[in-house]
Amino acid sequence: MKHSVALGIDIGGTNTVYGFIDDEGAIQFHEEIPTHGSISVMDLIDRIHNKVSNFLTDNTKYELIGIGIGAPNGNHYTGMIQDPPNLSWGTVDIVSIFQDRFHCDTVLTNDANAAALGEKAFGLAKEMNDFVVVTLGTGLGSGIFSGGQLLYGHDGFAGEMGHISIDFNGRLCNCGNRGCLESYASATGIKNTVRDLLKKYPDNELLKLLSKEKIDGFVLDKAFDEGNEMALEIYHYTGEKLGYGLALVANLLSPEAFIFYGGFSNAGERILTPARKSMNANLINGSENEIKLLQSSLPQGQAGILGAASLILSN
Amino acid sequence: MKHSVALGIDIGGTNTVYGFIDDEGAIQFHEEIPTHGSISVMDLIDRIHNKVSNFLTDNTKYELIGIGIGAPNGNHYTGMIQDPPNLSWGTVDIVSIFQDRFHCDTVLTNDANAAALGEKAFGLAKEMNDFVVVTLGTGLGSGIFSGGQLLYGHDGFAGEMGHISIDFNGRLCNCGNRGCLESYASATGIKNTVRDLLKKYPDNELLKLLSKEKIDGFVLDKAFDEGNEMALEIYHYTGEKLGYGLALVANLLSPEAFIFYGGFSNAGERILTPARKSMNANLINGSENEIKLLQSSLPQGQAGILGAASLILSN
Numbered sequence: 001m002k003h004s005v006a007l008g009i010d011i012g013g014t015n016t017v018y019g020f021i022d023d024e025g026a027i028q029f030h031e032e033i034p035t036h037g038s039i040s041v042m043d044l045i046d047r048i049h050n051k052v053s054n055f056l057t058d059n060t061k062y063e064l065i066g067i068g069i070g071a072p073n074g075n076h077y078t079g080m081i082q083d084p085p086n087l088s089w090g091t092v093d094i095v096s097i098f099q100d101r102f103h104c105d106t107v108l109t110n111d112a113n114a115a116a117l118g119e120k121a122f123g124l125a126k127e128m129n130d131f132v133v134v135t136l137g138t139g140l141g142s143g144i145f146s147g148g149q150l151l152y153g154h155d156g157f158a159g160e161m162g163h164i165s166i167d168f169n170g171r172l173c174n175c176g177n178r179g180c181l182e183s184y185a186s187a188t189g190i191k192n193t194v195r196d197l198l199k200k201y202p203d204n205e206l207l208k209l210l211s212k213e214k215i216d217g218f219v220l221d222k223a224f225d226e227g228n229e230m231a232l233e234i235y236h237y238t239g240e241k242l243g244y245g246l247a248l249v250a251n252l253l254s255p256e257a258f259i260f261y262g263g264f265s266n267a268g269e270r271i272l273t274p275a276r277k278s279m280n281a282n283l284i285n286g287s288e289n290e291i292k293l294l295q296s297s298l299p300q301g302q303a304g305i306l307g308a309a310s311l312i313l314s315n
Numbered sequence: 316m317k318h319s320v321a322l323g324i325d326i327g328g329t330n331t332v333y334g335f336i337d338d339e340g341a342i343q344f345h346e347e348i349p350t351h352g353s354i355s356v357m358d359l360i361d362r363i364h365n366k367v368s369n370f371l372t373d374n375t376k377y378e379l380i381g382i383g384i385g386a387p388n389g390n391h392y393t394g395m396i397q398d399p400p401n402l403s404w405g406t407v408d409i410v411s412i413f414q415d416r417f418h419c420d421t422v423l424t425n426d427a428n429a430a431a432l433g434e435k436a437f438g439l440a441k442e443m444n445d446f447v448v449v450t451l452g453t454g455l456g457s458g459i460f461s462g463g464q465l466l467y468g469h470d471g472f473a474g475e476m477g478h479i480s481i482d483f484n485g486r487l488c489n490c491g492n493r494g495c496l497e498s499y500a501s502a503t504g505i506k507n508t509v510r511d512l513l514k515k516y517p518d519n520e521l522l523k524l525l526s527k528e529k530i531d532g533f534v535l536d537k538a539f540d541e542g543n544e545m546a547l548e549i550y551h552y553t554g555e556k557l558g559y560g561l562a563l564v565a566n567l568l569s570p571e572a573f574i575f576y577g578g579f580s581n582a583g584e585r586i587l588t589p590a591r592k593s594m595n596a597n598l599i600n601g602s603e604n605e606i607k608l609l610q611s612s613l614p615q616g617q618a619g620i621l622g623a624a625s626l627i628l629s630n
Contacts, residue, residue: 130469144567146468151461153569154445155605158461160566163599166483168559175599244483248563251475252459254468284478284490290470 002063003028006312007052007102010114010304011044011071013037013086013138017301018048020055020062021309025122028062029055030305037087041094049101066105067098068308070114075156079108085139085174107311111135112159113150115261115296116143117307120150121314123259123298130255133296133303134161136264140182140189143307146253162186166244184241185271187215187264193234206230217264224270239271243278250283250291257292261303268295317378318343321627322367322417325429325619326359326386328352328401328453332616333363335370335377336624340437343377344370345620352402356409364416381420382413383623385429392471394423400454400489422626426450427474428465430576430611431458432622435465436629438574438613445570448611448618449476451579455497455504461568477501481559499556500586502530502579508549521545532579539585554586558593565598565606572607576618583610 005020005028012035019030031051036043056062071094072084079095081087098106109117116133119125125133129148135141142161144151151158162182163175170179171192183189194210201207206223207230210216223231246258260272272293279291296303320335320343327350334345346366351358371377386409387399394410396402413421424432431448434440440448444463450456457476459466466473477497478490485494486507498504509525516522521538522545525531538546561573575587587608594606611618 128469130473146461146466146473147464149462149464151568153461154443154571155569158445158567158569160569160599163566164563165559165597168481168597177597177599244480248479249567251478252457252473252564252567253466254470254473254475256469282480282483282492284475284492 003061004065005062006065006309007067008305008307008309009048009067009069010111010301010308011035011069011074011081012111013072016044016048017305018052019302019305019309020064021306021313023313025306027302027305029059030302032301035087037084037089039088041081041087041089041092045094045097045101052102064102064104066107066312067102068114068311069094069098069106069108070111070304070308071108072111074108074110076107076109076113076152077156079106081108105312107308109150109308109311110141110143110159111304112141113143113152114305114307115303116145116150117310118298118303118305119259119261119296119307120145121310122306123296123303124294125257125259128256130253131257131259132161132249132253132255133259133261134265135262136186136260137262138187140186142249144253146255161245161249164245164248166241166248181241181245185238185245187217189241190215190220190234190238190264193237197230197234201230204230217266221267221270235267235270236274239274240278242271243275243280244282246275246279246291246293247282250279255291257294259294259296261296261298263300265295266300318376319380320377321380321624322382323620323622323624324363324382324384325426325616325623326350326384326389326396327426328387328399331359331363332620333367334617334620334624335379336621336628338628340621342617342620344374345617347616350402352399352404354403356396356402356404356407360412360416367417379417379419381422381627382417383429383626384409384413384421384423385426385619385623386423387426389423389425390471391422391424391428391467394421396423420627422623424623424626425456425458425474426619427456428458428467429620429622430618431460431465432625433613433618433620434574434576434611434622435460436625437621438611438618439609440572440574443571445568446572446574447476447564447568447570448574448576449580450577451501451575452577453502455501457564459568461570476560476564479560479563481556481563496556496560500553500560502532504556505530505535505549505553505579508552512545512549516545519545532581536582536585550582550585551589554589555593557586558590558595559597561590561594561606561608562597565594570606572609574609574611576611576613578615580610
């Protein structure tokens with residue numbers, strides 16, 4: 001008897017992960033490949049097509065029952081990736097392309113929604129109906145479950161928590177608006193904070209180190225753990241702003257938990273402790289200390305493919 | 316054959332409306348009575364019980380099939396009204412009390428959710444799956460539909476849009492937090508704005524008039540329509556702040572429309588025009604001008620009883 005698997009694909013700005021997942025949530029095989037977002041999307045699709053075809057030819061016990069895709073700006077309703085940031089693809093009808101290639105059901109959602117679906121199907125949120133997955137990386141994304149249902153909104157673009165403003169006169173965000181949560185609480189946000197702090201402390205060694213290149217979470221975490229004052233200040237400031245955003249969402253949606261996922265979520269309690277304090281100070285209805293802030297327990301890079309695959313497996 | 320009706324009750328801080336609604340949404344009878352929130356809740360319940368019993372005795376063609384109640388801080392999950400603001404009742408197990416009295420199904424929700432249910436069942440939102448009803452009165456409340464489902468959240472208290480902060484260093488709200496939307500965009504908010512403007516313009520006649528007592532929407536609307544500069548400024552400022560709150564919600568939930576209900580919503584385009592401009596300026600994803608801001612078409616005071624009754628009629 002064939003072993004049914006779904007192909008889960010998580011397309012990221014830098015790397016793409018794909019994997020074969022069975023209905024127990026066991027990842028039978030997975031691999032990370034570069035996205036190459038500056039060239040045609042067909043290059044990525046060709047590479048995935050070859051790898052998947054070869055795998056299924058070499059492993060005849062598996063039967064592919066469908067494909068779930070998570071991608072930046074992936075629209076569940078239209079099946080299109082619409083002008084993804086950091087990828088030069090414009091709008092891509094990715095569901096149709098995959099259906100033509102693989103002749104099987106293909107479903108699309110955005111990357112943060114895929115992570116939320118992964119937590120619901122196989123992670124910390126299995127027993128939760130109301131939770132928000134916050135993806136912390138270069139940017140800040142979110143996938144929202146309420147009443148046991150993933151929220152898509154009218155146009156498929158619900159969950160833009162990175163672009164709720166915590167200060168309408170605040171920092172200019174890449175999106176053109178001011179005070180977006182992402183411009184404070186993400187790798188990009190920390191880069192902004194380092195830039196601002198350097199004006200005040202031009203000779204600080206940690207700030208000079210951090211300003212040189214891409215924000216290195218490892219360097220910052222290590223400095224924090226050694227008690228470096230500037231690292232403490234950076235995480236305190238970032239956590240406070242993150243907590244503002246959490247309070248906004250919590251007052252609207254009353255979730256049981258926020259679950260943090262993505263590279264920058266490895267900061268863990270270094271950022272969640274000040275975020276919790278700031279969130280609690282801005283809640284109403286006596287819900288202080290009731291909303292859990294949790295770090296995802298799914299392996300880094302796997303929530304997305306698990307969640308994307310769950311779109312197929314849950315049918 | 317008996318004519319089946321649900322009893323819809325909308326408990327407000329000052330007045331309570333109750334009415335008998337059939338499954339076409341036709342209100343067979345309704346009446347407004349004072350709530351008397353400073354004395355025991357049993358007084359209100361006794362009065363409703365007497366009136367309803369008398370009506371059903373006098374009108375034998377009606378059969379009561381259930382009771383839906385909308386109330387401030389009404390919790391759908393627990394059936395309890397929990398420490399309602401402006402009512403001295405503490406926590407009341409209102410569902411049990413009504414079930415004991417009337418021996419029929421009784422369902423509770425909060426007042427803003429009842430208005431949203433009314434719009435969905437019988438109002439502008441019949442064909443919408445993703446919309447937010449904003450109740451503008453003394454305070455600001457909201458009932459949120461997403462994916463065709465009313466959002467309750469983990470504890471039943473989702474939809475506290477009046478207490479999302481649009482400025483974490485802003486006005487002190489009655490709830491103890493800062494910058495809550497309600498402290499700007501509601502009758503209470505306008506009272507705050509008038510107080511602040513009086514410091515700058517102590518001799519302004521309109522401000523002096525408005526500061527004297529409860530904010531009178533009629534006086535303010537009339538001054539606006541006559542081109543009074545201060546009335547224009549008040550609505551421009553209030554609308555701008557309201558738009559900030561709408562943008563926060565819209566970026567998170569991507570609704571098709573916001574529907575405004577409640578006494579202060581009679582300001583209509585006087586406040587919705589600046590709110591729309593401010594909201595659009597703070598949206599992402601090119602959704603400017605796509606989210607509708609609408610005034611409820613349900614008669615004032617009836618959305619709540621219609622929505623509360625729909626909890627029974629929709630089963």
